[in-house]
Amino acid sequence: MNAEQKAKIAANRKLALERLKKRGILNKSQQNSIEKRFEPVKPPITNTTVANSNTYKNQEQYIPTTTVPATQSIQSRDATTISPTKTNKIRPSVREKDYIEYNFATINNLNGGYINPQDKVYNEGDPDYYGGDDSHNDKKLKTIQDWKNEQRERRMLYENAPPPEHSSVAIKCIQCHINIEMDPVLDDIFKLKVCKTCAKEHPEKYSLLTKTECKEDYFLTDPELNDIELFHRLEKPNPHSGTFARMQLFVRCEIETYAYKKWGGEEGLDNEWKRREEGKLKRKEKKYNDKIKEMRIKTRAQEYTNRLRDKKYGKTHIHNFSDPIPNGKDEDGFTILKRRCIGCGLETEEVSL
Structure with missing residues (x-):
């Protein structure tokens, strides 16, 4: 409301009060309480107002008053005491949260929970750069242009890299000792100097295994496979669903080396496989025998029940x-x-x- 509307409302209130006085409907106490409502609310006296008033001692006469902090509230059970920071307003009897569960006017769009603008750390070249903490600047917060630059640099390093000055100086494949062009995945992630031809010709060494295959074929545990110091890994999106955990791939030669060391060579791994298979058969046989025993007990109990019934009521x-x-x-x-x-x-x- 502007000043003119407020002035009209105040004038209407005064006219209504005068009419009530003429009719004699209001008491003196009621008149005083209504007149106090029209008085402007004075701001509370704080330490800052007292400090500012000291600068005008020479111009006006200073009257010392008791200072009350603005943030301090008066805690009392008496309903007449009012906090200096609060005005004489009537509190609503209906709360908004009792009837409105989700206020869409105050909800931020986080794009299904995948993108939160508050977590983004902008680059210095962006106009909205605010110099946030770089510890949160991971792959999820990179822009498309940053990702394209990284891919271009990666191609320059591993695919379009210039050849060495002499073939004798270049690093050769550890399998064939001839090729100098390495497989970028094995070289970058698994730190194996193997060419693409040897990686295809020797899948028993350089093929990639999933986490489930490592646990079923080589009997490794989750803590061992989750240890970054033991194995290198290649992470990819899960082919079954994008909401599942990321798929982890391990190179076979690293897994075999650790498994042979754990189980005592290839023979020890075979013995462990036989032991586990025998355990599976024993568990199946035990489960079958338990079912047969339970069925026999039920049959005997039914026969005993029939005998008691015949003894009590006679035979059929x-x-x-x-x-x-x-x-x-x-x-x-x-x-x-x-x-x-x-x-x-x-x-x-x-x-x-």
């Missing part, structure tokens, strides 16, 4: 019916035959077609 009765006796005709004109059990006296009726 078998009816011995007499010859049929004619017992009139039904609505359709067919003859009704009557039979009776000689032992218990149960009677049945049959229709002779």
Whole structure:
């Protein structure tokens, strides 16, 4: 509201108060309480206001008053005491959070939780650079241009690198000792000087294994495979789903070397495989025997229950019916035959077609 609207509202309030006075509806206490509402609220006196007032001692007469910090609130159970920082406003009886669970006006768009602008650390060349901590500047926060520059540098290093001055000086493949062009993945990640031709011809050494294959074929544990100092690894997005954990690939020669050292060579690894297979068979056989034993116990319990029932109520009765006796005709004109059990006296009726 502007100043004119506020002045109109104040004038209307005064006219309404005068009308109420003329009619004699209000008491003096009510008139005083209403008039106090129209008075402007004075700001609380703080240490800063007292300090500023000291500069004007020579111009005006200074009256010392008690200083009350602005942040200090008066804690009291008396409802009449009011904090100096609060005005005489009526608190709403309905809270917003009781009826509004998600206020979309205050929610920030984080793009499904994958991109948070507050976590981004801008480069110095960007106009919005604020000089944040570089410890958060990982691959997830890189721009597309930074990624393209890194890929270009990587191609220059491993694919388009200039040849050496002489072939005798160049590093050769450890498998064939001829080629000088190394496989970029094995050279960069696994630190193996192997050419692409040898990597394809010797998959028993340089093929890549998943984490599951390492655990099933070489009987390695998760703590061993998660140790960065033991194995080099190549991480890729999970082919099953993008929300799953990233796939980790290990080179076979490193895994075999560690597994042979752990289990005592190739024979020790084979013995461990036999031991585990025998354990699987024993567990299956034990589970089968436990099921058979449980079934036998249930059968014996059912037989024992039948014996108790026969002992209490007698054995199962078998009816011995007499010859049929004619017992009139039904609505359709067919003859009704009557039979009776000689032992218990149960009677049945049959229709002779």
